Amino acid sequence: MLVTDKEEYYERACVLGHYERIPKLKSPHYRKYYNPEKVQVPTCFGFKYRMHPIAAAIARVQLKHIDEWNRVRRRNLAYLTERLTADRGVRATV
Incomplete structure (x- = not known):
């Protein structure tokens, strides 16, 4: 798609x-x-x-949630980046 x-x-x-x-x-x-x-x-x-019609129907419903899922992903990335770089001396490349 x-x-x-x-x-x-x-x-x-x-x-x-x-x-x-x-x-x-x-x-x-x-x-x-x-x-x-x-x-x-x-x-x-x-x-x-x-795309198979059933897969298209599922994707159509799931795409309605993509903005929220992306917000959660970004929040998780920020959390992990902050924790890893502060506590373990890891350098973030993102």
């Missing part, structure tokens, strides 16, 4: 796996790779990693 609000990432992903969407992309940089007369296109790998 790809979730992004960056148009550049979306267009790159389309070029990798959705050849039929290339003519509809906004960026001329990616549209230039569409040539219906050619059998093979150098940039399009044709990846078709389709």
Whole structure:
């Protein structure tokens, strides 16, 4: 599953796996790779990693909680970083 609000990432992903969407992309940089007369296109790998419908339904529900889960992860990271660097002389790289 790809979730992004960056148009550049979306267009790159389309070029990798959705050849039929290339003519509809906004960026001329990616549209230039569409040539219906050619059998093979150098940039399009044709990846078709389709998510199973049940997995998509589960992910859709779980994504509603992602902000809270990320807050907990950041809080845990801060706690561990503080404890490890203060008590054991470990240097944090994060």
